[in-house]
Amino acid sequence: MSLNTQVIYTKPPTGFPVVGETVKTSKSTIDLDAPLQKGDILLKNLVLSIDPYIRGCMRDPAIASYAPAFEYNSVLAGDTVAVVLKSDNPKFNQGDLVCGRTGLGYFEEYSHVKGTYADSNYVVRNDSKTNGLPLSYYVGILGMPGLTAYVGLNKYGRPQKGETLFVSAASGAVGQIVGQIGKTLGLYVVGSAGSDDKVEYLKELGFDGAFNYKTENIDSKLTELCPNGIDIYFDNVGGTMLEHALDHANNFGRIIGCGMISQYNTQGQYGIRNLIYVVSKRLSFDGFVVLDKENMAYEEEFIKTCTQWVLEGKVKYRETIVDGIENTPQAILDVFKGRNFGKQIVNVANL
DSSP states (O other): OEEEEEEEEOSOOSSSOOBTTTEEEEEEEEOTTSOOOTTOEEEEEEEEEEOTHHHHHSSOTTSOOSSOOOOTTEEOEEEEEEEEEEEOOTTOOTTOEEEEEEEEEESBSEEEEOHHHHHHHEEEOTHHHHHOOOGGGGGTTTSHHHHHHHHIIIIITOOOTTOEEEESSTTSTTHHHHHHHHHHTTOEEEEEESSHHHHHHHHHTTOSEEEETTTSOHHHHHHHHOTTOEEEEEESSOHHHHHHHHHHEEEEEEEEEOOOGGGTTOSSOOOOTTTHHHHHTTOEEEEOOTTSHHHHTTHHHHHHHHHHHHHTTSSOOOEEEEEOGGGHHHHHHHHHHTOOOSEEEEEOOOO
């Protein structure tokens, strides 16, 4: 028998998650030598992805949301990269690298995955062995965040060369990719972030303008940096930032509702005062979830295109990596406190 450290969700938080109460680590045992049933696989998890949507899963299951609620006192789930230790499944071979995609991998050191679940929720990613890219990229720029950026901007933003794109939380896992894709498409790109070093990073990525929303006047900066108004707003924040974007939106602009992290840990929802602009400016306001079947249909196209961009150096990516599965609860809290820079990753083990 081997020890297996797991990340356990215990109860919904009333505000920010509480380390040791909302989420904690616990040790169980697992028999790595036990025979597998037909279709099963045994995994050693290498990388865990910490994403803002996790907060939306920390709730009473009766409350509707775009992602399934976590079960109380169960192992947390999210995007993962793992190596196959044993397999009785023809889709997976020993030594394969696999991703527990779309938020359905297990946050633990080892996972015994049943056949039907493995078939539906894990995909082989052996290309990482040949292109030399970090494994963490497969839950980041080449995973769900990257696909979110690609689908959100291209499908719902309908970008045209020369238009102005504004991205909130622009240094985050999704935002930094949105802005760079926008530049490849010939857009004028402006981003907001929560610290001066994050703003400098956006400028290094080629953003045409960037500002610190915590220290700058948002309305004044949008007037300065978006002199021709906003044609596309990629919203990761909601709240007051959404209000300002609506103020500066051009007629027939597009608002892409990807996330609203400003609202995730508040007990009262923020009312948007100027939604009348959706009517008077004839705006399109599309909320989307990348897990929907019609969006996942872009996955193969996205991986091929974005992998090439990364290998050619056209798109760069920044991560915050912490070592040790025992640090996962704190890493989750850090995302909601804005302490991470770029994509938050937990490195569980090396190959």
